[in-house]
Amino acid sequence: MATTSTTGSTLLQPLSNAVQLPSTQVNFVVCQLFALLAAIWFRTYLHSSKTSSFIRHVVATLLGLYLALFCFGWYALHFLVQSGISYCIMIIIGVENMHTYCFVFALGYLTVCQITRVYIFDYGQYSADFSGPMMIITQKITSLAYEIHDGMFRKDEELTPSQRGLAVRRMPSLLEYLSYNCNFMGILAGPLCSYKDYITFIEGRSYHMTQSGEHGKEEIQYEKTEPSPNLAVIQKLLVCGLSLLFHLTISKTLPVAYNIDEHFQATASWPTKVIYLYVSLLAARPKYYFAWTLADAINNAAGFGFRGYDKNGAARWDLISNLRIQQIEMSTSFKMFLDNWNIQTALWLKRVCYERTSLSPTIQTFILSAIWHGVYPGYYLTFLTGVVMTLAARAVRNNFRHHFIEPPQLKLLYDVITWIATQIAISYTVVPFVLLSIKPSFMFYSSWYYSLHSASILVLLLFPVKKTQRGKNTHENVQLSRSKKFDERENSLGQNSFSTTNNVCNQNQEIASRHSSLKQ
Numbered sequence: 001m002a003t004t005s006t007t008g009s010t011l012l013q014p015l016s017n018a019v020q021l022p023s024t025q026v027n028f029v030v031c032q033l034f035a036l037l038a039a040i041w042f043r044t045y046l047h048s049s050k051t052s053s054f055i056r057h058v059v060a061t062l063l064g065l066y067l068a069l070f071c072f073g074w075y076a077l078h079f080l081v082q083s084g085i086s087y088c089i090m091i092i093i094g095v096e097n098m099h100t101y102c103f104v105f106a107l108g109y110l111t112v113c114q115i116t117r118v119y120i121f122d123y124g125q126y127s128a129d130f131s132g133p134m135m136i137i138t139q140k141i142t143s144l145a146y147e148i149h150d151g152m153f154r155k156d157e158e159l160t161p162s163q164r165g166l167a168v169r170r171m172p173s174l175l176e177y178l179s180y181n182c183n184f185m186g187i188l189a190g191p192l193c194s195y196k197d198y199i200t201f202i203e204g205r206s207y208h209m210t211q212s213g214e215h216g217k218e219e220i221q222y223e224k225t226e227p228s229p230n231l232a233v234i235q236k237l238l239v240c241g242l243s244l245l246f247h248l249t250i251s252k253t254l255p256v257a258y259n260i261d262e263h264f265q266a267t268a269s270w271p272t273k274v275i276y277l278y279v280s281l282l283a284a285r286p287k288y289y290f291a292w293t294l295a296d297a298i299n300n301a302a303g304f305g306f307r308g309y310d311k312n313g314a315a316r317w318d319l320i321s322n323l324r325i326q327q328i329e330m331s332t333s334f335k336m337f338l339d340n341w342n343i344q345t346a347l348w349l350k351r352v353c354y355e356r357t358s359l360s361p362t363i364q365t366f367i368l369s370a371i372w373h374g375v376y377p378g379y380y381l382t383f384l385t386g387v388v389m390t391l392a393a394r395a396v397r398n399n400f401r402h403h404f405i406e407p408p409q410l411k412l413l414y415d416v417i418t419w420i421a422t423q424i425a426i427s428y429t430v431v432p433f434v435l436l437s438i439k440p441s442f443m444f445y446s447s448w449y450y451s452l453h454s455a456s457i458l459v460l461l462l463f464p465v466k467k468t469q470r471g472k473n474t475h476e477n478v479q480l481s482r483s484k485k486f487d488e489r490e491n492s493l494g495q496n497s498f499s500t501t502n503n504v505c506n507q508n509q510e511i512a513s514r515h516s517s518l519k520q
Contacts, residue, residue: 045203103352
């Protein structure tokens, strides 16, 4: 094993020097590439048809912990400490209040680690750091705590359809818990997945399909041949390659900080400022495209992420995908952008916050998102601005969109205008997220005279915002029937059985509910 310190292995230091990148970033990329190869080996030689779930859990956990130790040195112990204490809380506190205690502890532990890293070690550094994986583990800890609370304490009629589908009906073992939190496929970059989906994958039940009859009145159990993820993995690796190339070449020539350059602000015309704002934030996105798409490809290579088949019979490997690049870049509304960016985090925020609070859910959700992301002031400026932007965009959409549906030429004009407005608003909102510090963030907003803040507040004063219903769906009765049938099958098996097609139904409902709740 390579020598490690508190900041990770030094084995790849020569490579880091050669490519002129921080060693933490080089360690991260190399470990993810190793995880990709390990995922192929895992699917080939430790397939669920060839070995037991116990072995798969053990190997996935040990590989994950090794990668964490290689990347982050002994800081990786935080992953075990956070997971271990959370598991003890679950066991000691009990199902009635465990979700609250786990939420407070996991988020508090994460925040303390972020404060320590930011204000003691490397303020302003974007290098891969141990708090990144802890953010994913925090999501998993809190999600599972709520899912167990829903499944073992609350009554079915108290749950939304998506909550019933995700509810966990038995306490996981310590091995299952560590495997879920620290497996090699997702420990470095996620993405978040539900506990049921992960256990289904480990136990090899992803391909036991359920076909629903018309109107959901009948269900037919059958098995499908396990689809190959190879094509999906290759396509995602191509996206990774292009994103990395773009980041290493073009992105560095278009720094976001140039938006607050004194000479640029003094000499550039307003059209130039607007165009550069958009282009610089566009150039900042490929690094996220690279990291999230590679993480998705790793999970797919291991056989995890199969969502079912589309209407043409083609396999879909987007169960835990974290972004949809085309929809992001072509977004014509704030809602559309949020629906397709960091998808699993948006679903986590909805499941643990938005649909569980009655007082200002939008504001509370943005505040939770800011706390979870970290302690840089820029994060809070971005998310507080995001609250105003989201509410204003919702008001505009509700009051004007229906006037531009027909004819097609009018709708096209509306789409072009809203695309321009959305891209400028998104770029304006996230500048502090990139700049991090409060002084340069206010320098940027003041250079724009806080124009979009003022416009958003004016919109909210002039136009009504329709209240949205959360957790409601016209198919709730059908979903409740399916959920009860599923629970009967689960109890008869004595374990957490969760078919992929049922998960597809739940995910589709999750998206439909989220579209309603975030409607702008």
